[in-house]
Amino acid sequence: METRFLGGKVELREQDDKPVISGYAAVFYRADDAGTEYELWPDFIERIDRSAFDAAMNDDVRGLFNHDPGHLLGRTTNGTLKLSIDDTGLRYEITPPDTQSGRDVVALLKRGDIDGSSFGFIPRGEGGAEVERDGDRAIRTIRSVELFAVGPVVYPAYKGTSSEARSLDAAKSEYQAYLEAEARKIAINRRKVEISRQLGA
Numbered sequence: 001m002e003t004r005f006l007g008g009k010v011e012l013r014e015q016d017d018k019p020v021i022s023g024y025a026a027v028f029y030r031a032d033d034a035g036t037e038y039e040l041w042p043d044f045i046e047r048i049d050r051s052a053f054d055a056a057m058n059d060d061v062r063g064l065f066n067h068d069p070g071h072l073l074g075r076t077t078n079g080t081l082k083l084s085i086d087d088t089g090l091r092y093e094i095t096p097p098d099t100q101s102g103r104d105v106v107a108l109l110k111r112g113d114i115d116g117s118s119f120g121f122i123p124r125g126e127g128g129a130e131v132e133r134d135g136d137r138a139i140r141t142i143r144s145v146e147l148f149a150v151g152p153v154v155y156p157a158y159k160g161t162s163s164e165a166r167s168l169d170a171a172k173s174e175y176q177a178y179l180e181a182e183a184r185k186i187a188i189n190r191r192k193v194e195i196s197r198q199l200g201a
Contacts, residue, residue: 001120001121001122001148002120002121002122003067003118003119003120003121004026004038004046004118004119004121005116005117005118005153005155005156006024006025006026006027006116006117006118006119006156008023008024008027008115008116008117008156009023009115010022010023010109010114010115010116010117010152011023012106012109012110015095018095019095019096019106020093020094020095021063021073021093021094021095021096021105021106021109021151021152022091022092022093022094023091023092023117023152024088024089024090024091024092024117025089025090025091025092025117025118025119025150025151026048026052026053026089026090026119027048027088027089028048028049028050028052028087028088028089029047029048029049029050029141036048040140043136043137043138044137044138044140045134045137045138045139045140046139046140046141046142047139047140047141047142048089048141048142049141049142049143051143051144052090052142052143052144052145053083053085053090053145053147054085054144055124055144055145056121056124056144056145056146056147057083057085059076059146059147059148060075060076060077061075061076061081061083061147061148061149061150062074062075062076062081062148062149062150062151063075063080063081063092063094063096063149063150063151064149064150064151065101065105065151065152065153066151066152066153066154067118067120067149067151067153070101071101071105072097072101073094073096073097073101073102073105073151074094074095074096074097080094080095080096080097081093081094081095081150082094083147083150090119090150092117092150092151094151105152108154109152113154114152114153114154115156116152116153116154116155116156117150117151117152117153117156118149118150118151118153118156119147119149119150120147120148120149120150121142121145121146121147121148122145122146122148123142123143123144123145123146124144124145124146125144127143127144128142128143128144128145129141129142129143130143
């Protein structure tokens with residue numbers, strides 16, 4: 001599973017005398033906003049397409065604090081986690097449980113200690129993630145995902161955890177496969193040109 005972390009306001013409000021936590025787990029790429037693309041490593045950029053979550057709205061998704069299954073806050077299948085898509089990105093609303101973890105997260109939000117969100121996913125099938133060149137940069141576009149978790153986090157900036165390292169390795173493998181495929185195309189085209197010249201001689 002890959003995880004991505006996003007800085008931004010996480011809101012806490014009361015609804016029917018119960019706390020509700022909300023925020024954006026992901027933001028869609030916009031060409032006029034450089035802040036909506038993410039540098040995974042130098043010259044390798046990731047963008048989230050507007051269609052990325054369309055097929056995931058019926059997935060069984062958990063609401064977690066700090067992406068930790070030990071701090072379960074909600075789940076889509078029982079309605080304690082609700083997901084929606086708008087022009088900005090993927091938005092979540094969690095009604096946290098009256099557990100130690102739930103109460104702790106609410107207390108931290110009231111104090112302003114939490115200022116980010118994250119989501120956990122894998123690309124959905126072939127075409128779920130695509131890599132292409134853009135000048136000196138490689139662009140990985142996330143087009144469709146299987147979604148596993150969303151929720152608030154303490155550290156929204158990218159962290160090189162072991163799971164993240166594995167996800168970056170997967171992205172690098174995709175890019176390497178792309179480069180090899182492009183090299184094969186070039187070799188085939190060159191061979192076609194050579195054959196054409198030989199036949200025309």
